[in-house]
Amino acid sequence: MGVGKEAKHKHMNFTITITNVSTVEELPGYWKDQDYINLLEAFNFPDANTVKPENLREMLHMAITDFEPNEAAEIVLTYKLSKRLNEGQIAQISNDMLLDKISEEYPEIDLHHDLFSINQLLFKAFNGKFPNAKATLADFSMVSKDGFAGEITKEMVLKSLNNGISDRNLIKRLFTEQMTTAKKFEEADGVLWELNKKDATNFNLVTSEYWLKKEEFEQPEFEGHCLLTEDEESRNS
Structure with missing residues (x-):
């Protein structure tokens, strides 16, 4: 690949309309009945x-509270994340969770989604012994102004949101280059926990309030600009 080829990028423009933003303390559907069992x-x-499905969660809360909070955390972390974390890491996190919002502070941000739902299960069971964390849900439409009809990715959504969110926003401050240039936004998958497509132009995103707060959506409608590198563009065209 020649130097000229590497420098190529595509500038895409979208009209973004934010239709609804809410703050929640748990993500519906994360835990399935089988998880509870x-x-x-x-x-x-x-x-x-x-146990009847409608009683599973209540029974689990009771079972959890027979254990010390850090022991309970270790059991839930092991169940959900033993493929990603070793015993030492799980032991460390299970203690840290009682003091800090680990689902916001853990260095591997692609684990934040799971850590959030683990934390909130424990927070509810122990009635507040764990710090309370929150998530942000946003419904929005994203209409291409230049005929782009490919797949909308998490990276494209984050870059396109740059113009409509507060300058105080953590994503804008930590990832300024990724948000405003053609630099690949490797962390986009970890920052946006879910991107659900409702139809060709309507989407729903799920992320941590740590990354994006409800009040940081400053414009209900704005022009979103997205710069992609050439190989990223070809993957999405």
């Missing part, structure tokens, strides 16, 4: 698979 078993609850 598996966790009940992990917490030594007898006959977990005989």
Whole structure:
């Protein structure tokens, strides 16, 4: 690949309309009934698979509180993240979680989504012994002004949001170059936990309030600009 080729990028323009933003303390659908059953078993609850679905969560809260908070954290972390974290890391996080919002502070940001839902399960079960974390949900439309009809990615959404969110926003401050130039936004997948496509132009995003607060959406409608590198563009065209 020659130098000229490497420098190529595509400038895309979208009209972004923010239709709804809300702040939540848990993400519906993250924990499935089977997760609750598996966790009940992990917490030594007898006959977990005989509990009625509507009672699973309440029973799990009771089972969890038979344990010390850090022990309970270790069990849930092991269940969800043992493929990603070793025993030492899990032990460390299970203690740190009682003091800090680990789902915001852990250096591997692609784990924040899981750590948030683990934290909130424990926060609810222990009635506040764990710090409370929050997530931001936003519904928006994104209409191309130059005929782009490819896949809209998390990276493209974040870059395009730059013009409509407050300068105090953490993403803008930490990732200024990725948001405003053609530099690849490697962390976009970890920053945006979910990007759900409703139809060709309407989307829903889920992220941590740490990254994007409701009040940081300053414009209900704005022009979004997105610079992509050539290889990124070809992947999305």
